[in-house]
Amino acid sequence: MQEAFNLINNSSHIVFASHVNPDADTLGSALGLMHAFKTMGKKLTLYNQGELPKTLDFMPGFELITDVFPKDADLVVALDCGDIKRLGLGAGAYKIVNIDHHASNPLYGDENIVMPKAASTASVVVDFLRYCQIRPSAESATCLYAALASDTGFFKYESTNEKAFLDAAYLCECGAKAADVARLMTQRESLSKIKLLSKILATLELAAGGKMAYVYMTKQMLDETGAKQDEADGAVEMARSIDGVEVGLFLRELDGGHIRGSLRSKSYIDVNSLAALFGGGGHVRAAGFTIKNELLFADAAKKIADTIETHILKG
Numbered sequence: 001m002q003e004a005f006n007l008i009n010n011s012s013h014i015v016f017a018s019h020v021n022p023d024a025d026t027l028g029s030a031l032g033l034m035h036a037f038k039t040m041g042k043k044l045t046l047y048n049q050g051e052l053p054k055t056l057d058f059m060p061g062f063e064l065i066t067d068v069f070p071k072d073a074d075l076v077v078a079l080d081c082g083d084i085k086r087l088g089l090g091a092g093a094y095k096i097v098n099i100d101h102h103a104s105n106p107l108y109g110d111e112n113i114v115m116p117k118a119a120s121t122a123s124v125v126v127d128f129l130r131y132c133q134i135r136p137s138a139e140s141a142t143c144l145y146a147a148l149a150s151d152t153g154f155f156k157y158e159s160t161n162e163k164a165f166l167d168a169a170y171l172c173e174c175g176a177k178a179a180d181v182a183r184l185m186t187q188r189e190s191l192s193k194i195k196l197l198s199k200i201l202a203t204l205e206l207a208a209g210g211k212m213a214y215v216y217m218t219k220q221m222l223d224e225t226g227a228k229q230d231e232a233d234g235a236v237e238m239a240r241s242i243d244g245v246e247v248g249l250f251l252r253e254l255d256g257g258h259i260r261g262s263l264r265s266k267s268y269i270d271v272n273s274l275a276a277l278f279g280g281g282g283h284v285r286a287a288g289f290t291i292k293n294e295l296l297f298a299d300a301a302k303k304i305a306d307t308i309e310t311h312i313l314k315g
């Protein structure tokens with residue numbers, strides 16, 4: 001950490017870089033760290049290549065994020081990025097400080113602060129700021145708290161360890177408002193998304209003696225609600241969330257006659273092997289597949305659900 005702090009002290013223009021398709025952890029960690037170093041009299045740039053999620057626009061400093069990489073940067077601090085290609089850095093003579101919590105991080109920085117056990121990159125930033133004896137301002141704490149809350153699913157995921165709560169308590173002590181962050185991150189859904197989810201949920205069916213719940217989305221549902229594809233995200237988790245259900249299945253009709261399937265399980269069925277029935281894969285609790293479909297969508301959906309049900313019943 002000392003070497004990383006030295007690099008920061010000795011640089012004049014620092015770029016805080018977050019990965020493409022940014023989530024709250026990468027942006028909140030970058031913004032949180034930037035706020036903490038604001039008073040050092042250095043030039044600071046927040047860099048992200050590509051589109052930013054509007055849902056995170058409440059983070060102080062969000063409006064400062066640019067997709068123009070500064071030519072005179074002499075230090076890049078990369079946050080929450082396990083693959084240097086996902087930063088989209090421009091050319092220049094700069095060193096890199098790599099701050100992350102992905103176990104797969106290949107340590108591409110000149111200095112690397114990578115803690116695979118940390119619940120979020122924000123937790124690593126908290127440790128680093130403590131080491132530097134910098135207390136986060138309220139602005140900084142708000143960004144870091146949002147990052148930590150998001151990566152732990154608001155303290156629900158398996159990554160939620162004792163340190164996650166200790167960091168959360170410290171960030172609240174520094175001025176983060178937990179209820180405000182939760183409201184701004186989770187209570188600003190678009191009307192089109194809710195209308196789309198109501199159509200998707202209307203297709204709900206139980207199978208495999210109540211162990212499986214499946215829902216589907218046609219292209220027509222998108223047209224009728226004006227919602228975007230990614231607004232259907234969350235449908236499979238809703239199906240899985242029913243009491244007694246172990247496997248959630250969500251089928252969406254894609255362009256060109258394709259069907260995309262998403263599978264989630266709660267605790268004992270390996271959905272990776274269910275997805276493999278259709279040439280897909282993923283993880284034990286979350287997997288997916290894409291198939292070419294020659295049938296009517298509703299008929300194809302029924303067939304896929306029946307095949308999965310048969311496999312679950314075979315156990």
Ligand SMILES: [Mn+2]
Pocket residue numbers: 025026080101120121151
């Ligand atoms: Mn993260």
